Every structure is written in C-alpha cells, then in structure tokens.
Amino acid sequence: MSRVTNTPEWQKLKEYSNKLPHMRELFATDSARFNKMSLKACGLFLDYSKNRVNDAVLSALFGLAQQAQLEARIKAMFNGEIINTTEKRAVLHTALRAPKGVAVGVDGVNVVPEVHTTLDKIESFVASVTSGEWRGYTGKAITDIVSIGIGGSFLGPKIVTQALRPYWTGKLNCHFVANVDATSLVEKLKLVDPETTLFLMSSKSFGTQETLTNTLSARDWFLKSGATQADVAKHFAAVTSNVAKATDFGIDEANIFPMWDWVGGRYSLWSAIGLPIALMVGMDNYRALLAGARSMDEHFTSAPLAENMPVIMGLLSVWYGNFFNAQSHVVLTYDHYLRGLPAYFQQLDMESNGKSVMMDGETVDFSTGPVIWGGEGTNGQHAYHQLLHQGTALIPADFIMPLQSHNPLGEHHVQLASNCFGQTQALMQGRTFEEALAELAASNLSDDEKTLIARHKVMEGNKPSNTLLMDKLTPSTLGALIALYEHRTFVQGVIWDINSFDQWGVELGKTLGNDVLARLTADEDASALDSSSNALINLFRKGQI
Ligand SMILES: O=P(O)(O)OC[C@H]1O[C@](O)(CO)[C@@H](O)[C@@H]1O
Secondary structure, eight states, X not given: OOTTTSSHHHHHXXXXXXXXXXXXXXXXXXXXXXXXXXXXETTEEEEOOSSSOOHHHHHHHHHHHHHTTHHHHHHHHHTTOOOBTTTTBOOOGXXXXXXXXXXXXXXXEXXXXXXXXXXXXXXXXXXXXXXXXXXXXXXXXXXXXXXXXXXXXXXXXXXXXXXXXXXXXXXXXXXXXXXXXXXXXXXXXXXXXXXXXXXXXXXXXXXXXHHHHHHHHHHHHHHHTTOOGGGHHHHEEEEEXXXXXXXXXXXXXXXXXXXXXXXXXXXXXXXXXXXXXXXXXXXXXHHHHHHHHHHHHHXXXXXXXXXXXXXXXXXHHHHHHHHSOOOEEEEXXXXXGXXXXXXXXXXXXXXXXXXXXXXXXXXXXXXXXOEEEXXXXXXXXXXTHHHHHHSSSOOOEEEEEESSOSSOOTTHHHXXXXXXXXXXXXXXXXXXXXXXXXXXXXXXXXXXXXXXXXXXXXXXXXXXXXXXXXXXOOHHHHHHHHHHHHHXXXXXXXXXXXXXXXXXXXXXXXXXXXXXXXXXXXXXXXXXXXXXXXXXXXXXXXXXX
C-alpha cells in the first residue's frame, strides 16, 4: 500500500463507505442537515447536503486533508515555492490576480509589479483598439479580433467571453480559432475584413503546431489581401513567454504581451491570455473578474478546512472517486451563458489530475482524476440524465445556477430553477418500488404488468450532487467560480500527492504526430510503423478508403 492509502483516515473512510444510510434517511433523521452542510463565500452559495456524508465521514475527510498537510501545501503554492517539481517551476496563477501591494516571490524576485505593468499594458491596448485610435494599414479602425490559440490559450478566453456576453461593450466582434483543421480558420476568415481585423496569437511556448500553422495561414491570407509585410505589425499581436520567436515571426515587440513559466496554460486566462476577454467586456469588467478570483484565493487561504469551499468540494470528489469508484463527475450549468464551462473545467481538471505517478515517482495504488464532462441544463435532462438516474455508474454532479437571470422573461427562470432543484431532489431520493407501484394503481394494467413496469420505474436514488448558486452571473462571481474549481483541482492533487501542474502525457502525442507528419509530407515509407499506423498513412495518401 502507498503512503496515501496506508493511513488510518483512508482505512476509516473505506469502512464508512459501506455503512452509510441512504441519503433519504440522513435527511429524515437530521432536520438541520441543510444548514450544517451549506456555506456562502465570495458571492457563491454551496449546498453540499445532498452528498453521501455524515459528520463522521466529513471529519475523516478533513483528517485526510490534515494527513496530506493540505494547509502547508496551499501556503507553499501561494508563496511561489517550486511545487511543479518535474518542470522545476512555481505555480502562481494566483499572483496574476494579487493586488499591487502584495509581494509574491519567484526565485527571490517579487513578480507582482510585472503582473501589474502587464495589466496596464493590456489596459492601454484595449483602450486603443476599442476607441478606434488603433488603425489598420488602410487607416480603418479595428472591428474584429481573431484569437488564435489552443488548450489553455484558447478555452479560458473563449468560455469567459461567452459567459460574460451581457457585459460586452459592443465595440468589437471576437472569433476564436484553435483546431489545426483549416475549416476552423477558413470559416472565421469568411466573416472578417483584413483591413479591420486584429489577429491575436496566444501561445505560451510559441511552439504549438496548431497555433503556428493557423497564424502563418492567417498571415498569408492577410498578405494576399493586398497588405505588405510591413503592415503585419498593425494587425498581429502576440501573447507568449517566447518573445524572440514572436519577433522572428514578424510581430512588433510593442505588440507582444509577456507570459511567465510560473503560469500553467490551463490556469492562464488571468494573464494576457485573457486579452480577448478584456477587449470584449472592457478593462473594468476584466479587473472585476480578477478580483472575484482573488476573493476566492483569500477564502481558500484563510477559511478553516471545514468551512472552506474548494476543500469541501475537492474532498467530496476524492470520497466518490476513491471510495465508491466513481469514474466521472458531471458539471451541469443551469445557465445558457455558462454552457461552455463544463468543457473548461474538463480541461482544467483532466490535464491537471490525469496522472498515475506520485510526486516521488511511485505508481499510484488508487484512482486519480475522474473524467469531467457535462453541459447546460435543462438540455441534459433530455440527453444523459436518464443514465444519471437509472444507470449503473455513480456519477457525482455539480449543479450551477444564478438565482437571477440577465434575461427575465415570463416563467422561464422559475422553470429553469424548478428543473435544477427537482433534478437534485430526484437524484437524492429516487423512487422506491412501492412508490412506483402506487403510481400505477389507477392504471388499467394487469397486476403482473404493474409489477413489471414498477420494476422498471424504480430509481435507486442516493446519487450525490452539489448545488452552487450565485445571485447573478457577473465578472466577480464568475471569477470566484473559476478559482473555486482551480483550487478544488489542487486539493485533490494534494490528497493524491501527484503533480497537478505538468502535462507530460500530451508530449508523446505531439512527438508521434510530428513523426507521422514528417512521413506524410516527405512521402516516406511508413512500413516501419505498426500495421495500423502504416495502413492509415497509406489510406490518407490515397485520399480514399
Ligand atoms: O500556449 P501554448 O504553449 O501554445 O500551449 C497550448 C496548450 O498546450 C498544452 O501545453 C498541452 O495541451 C496546454 O497545457 C497549453 O495550454
């Protein structure tokens, strides 16, 4: 057994997991359950009472956190210690939202001043572009931004820009290009005018194949439209930690925004990677987003474990993954503006905790990151909720909903809320055979038919869910919500003693992809590869099956 599983707390939790009463009983025997298992922080409200926990389980979970020295690990991260040990880097996306007066050191250098210098540079860039002061090569103001990036250099800006649609200033249109599939770029270029378009190339490494290829093609398109190489500086800007490569590419150094190696890609929307957000919602709202995340940072670093929202959510995920073998976790956003959030949390969590080796290189003897998936409610109720209710898999769910809509219209919001709350109730209480039979009593089915149908209508229930509410979806509550999930992800990584901040698993695919590319472009013989890869390459060469 590993040092993670070979602890009294772990063994205690294993014992508890087999003895817990059904949640129906837990609610029936404790009228104060909701009050005890709900809390408010940073404009968010968390109801975690519909979980398979009681006081003893929660206490053992907090014991697990103490055993893992969670509080010390939180301090180490916020203080800029080298916790990403395989890349020898600090992990300081939290420094990106630190106020000016706060000092955070990396290798003895306070990084906060440079963070704010960059924020000021972003602010003047946003003002220049949105005011019309920034002119294209034919003297026209910019109307469209095309953001080119992938992974953390794409999903954060895209999802947050989408979520904050009510806050768009209306000055610009924004388009996102990520996939190397030319369709992704070509379809966007059909929508824009080269004379009034600004391309924003976002790549921390300035070495990601998809982003480089898309940017080169965008530049070709721009030059073919009649512009010259000298005009590139007026229509291309970059966000990168590799300034030399960006200037070699032809981007004016004045239009290059820095990134730092202590910011992981999937944690980077708070850096200049978030430029598309600021361009669309304005700098005040972008700063409010940062401030919301900062409030969650302060909560995370100061609240006692038992009143700490990211800690509670992270521990509950460990509880289901490691003691009930839950292989996935679903995020259900009951708000159309938040429809992209599950995909963002998927990248955040799965690229962080999809690991199988602990910090010291020992292979884990327990499950780590679950599959994160989800979508918007109520749509999911007509797609996959059937499996959540009556499938064989245990899939813990997070329901996220603002109490007030940006678009109050008739009965819409009250119906959305009743669906959201009704789903969490149904998942928890289920439907017994007796209840199902009683529902069929008045039907004209035979007794045997009633018994059979009742069997099919039984729902086990006892399916756990968290409900996260906010008054309204604003830059501040969105910032707090995203930071909550960042820290929830970190909590799990600490319990499992894994490195949540590297991503070696994505390197092999890139390397082999480049090898296949070389064979395809050089028409090289691929027979040395496995028969499948060899045959697929040959089929691609033929262009037909
Ligand atoms: O910003 P870059 O360096 O182009 O990398 C893009 C993405 O690729 C990854 O390195 C691997 O998916 C992500 O972590 C990152 O967000």
